[in-house]
Amino acid sequence: MELRIDGVSVDVAGRRIVRELSLDVPEGQVVGLVGPNGSGKSTVLRCVYRALRPSGGAVWLDGADLSSLRLRESARKVAALTQENGTDLDFTVEEVVALGRTPHQRGNRPLDARERRLCRWAMERMDVAHLARRGVLELSGGERQRVLLARALVQEPGVLVLDEPTNHLDVRHQVGLLSLLRRTGTTVLVVLHDLNLAAAACDRIGVLAEGRLVASGTPGEILTPPLVREVFGVEAEVVPHPLTGAPQLLYTLLPDDTEKRNP
Numbered sequence: 001m002e003l004r005i006d007g008v009s010v011d012v013a014g015r016r017i018v019r020e021l022s023l024d025v026p027e028g029q030v031v032g033l034v035g036p037n038g039s040g041k042s043t044v045l046r047c048v049y050r051a052l053r054p055s056g057g058a059v060w061l062d063g064a065d066l067s068s069l070r071l072r073e074s075a076r077k078v079a080a081l082t083q084e085n086g087t088d089l090d091f092t093v094e095e096v097v098a099l100g101r102t103p104h105q106r107g108n109r110p111l112d113a114r115e116r117r118l119c120r121w122a123m124e125r126m127d128v129a130h131l132a133r134r135g136v137l138e139l140s141g142g143e144r145q146r147v148l149l150a151r152a153l154v155q156e157p158g159v160l161v162l163d164e165p166t167n168h169l170d171v172r173h174q175v176g177l178l179s180l181l182r183r184t185g186t187t188v189l190v191v192l193h194d195l196n197l198a199a200a201a202c203d204r205i206g207v208l209a210e211g212r213l214v215a216s217g218t219p220g221e222i223l224t225p226p227l228v229r230e231v232f233g234v235e236a237e238v239v240p241h242p243l244t245g246a247p248q249l250l251y252t253l254l255p256d257d258t259e260k261r262n263p
């Protein structure tokens with residue numbers, strides 16, 4: 001499924017926080033959104049999973065204007081892992097994962113054999129099968145994040161929207177998740193803070209600053225020292241990954257005399 005963000009603007013409380021942003025995510029590709037804190041990344045994703053209605057522009061899914069779809073229909077097509085994903089109810093892990101099937105179900109029909117296998121597969125992929133009977137409220141932050149990712153996978157979405165999915169994850173699960181994203185063949189739009197993980201995992205990267213898309217392209221085109229300096233205010237060297245050739249950033253820490261001293 002192809003996702004097109006087309007001239008989207010968002011106004012909140014009289015302030016424009018996303019400005020005429022256009023970004024395409026071709027079928028089956030992984031596109032990353034990076035940018036400083038407060039640059040508008042989560043706001044863009046909210047427009048894609050319909051928690052926000054853009055003030056201008058539109059989001060298109062395979063040529064259909066998202067706002068013209070019924071909510072249930074877009075919920076079948078777009079799965080989101082968000083910063084607000086609530087797990088306030090004391091469900092077990094397997095119950096939470098099964099909730100991913102909700103947009104596909106009519107009434108209270110129990111899951112069929114294929115859906116139960118799908119849940120099992122997703123829990124194994126996210127390394128939470130051993131937690132199936134545990135209550136989600138008693139899990140660590142990273143375990144809970146992996147449960148929510150399993151729930152998103154069982155939704156079998158055409159588009160997966162992920163807001164900092166590696167947040168809370170240890171390095172093994174970060175690498176595992178991003179490897180999985182590349183293998184699923186699903187169209188993915190993902191916000192990442194770690195530019196090196198973004199370079200390794202994404203086909204293309206869009207860079208946001210103050211609500212505007214200031215650059216987009218392949219990781220090699222985007223992750224250059226001048227751009228990292230201009231957008232993030234950080235000095236970095238770029239070296240190719242010795243095996244994959246993906247650009248990797250080596251940051252330069254600030255010298256002592258530019259650091260603000262404690263009063």
Ligand SMILES: Nc1ncnc2c1ncn2[C@@H]1O[C@H](COP(=O)(O)OP(=O)(O)OP(=O)(O)O)[C@@H](O)[C@H]1O
Nearest residue numbers: 012013017035036037038039040041042043044208
């Ligand atoms: N509901 C809201 N009301 C007022 N301002 C908001 C609201 N939501 C977001 N903003 C503001 O819009 C800007 C963009 O926020 P957003 O959460 O999209 O940024 P972000 O790039 O995802 O940031 P971070 O990297 O810190 O998660 C911020 O300045 C934020 O304070």
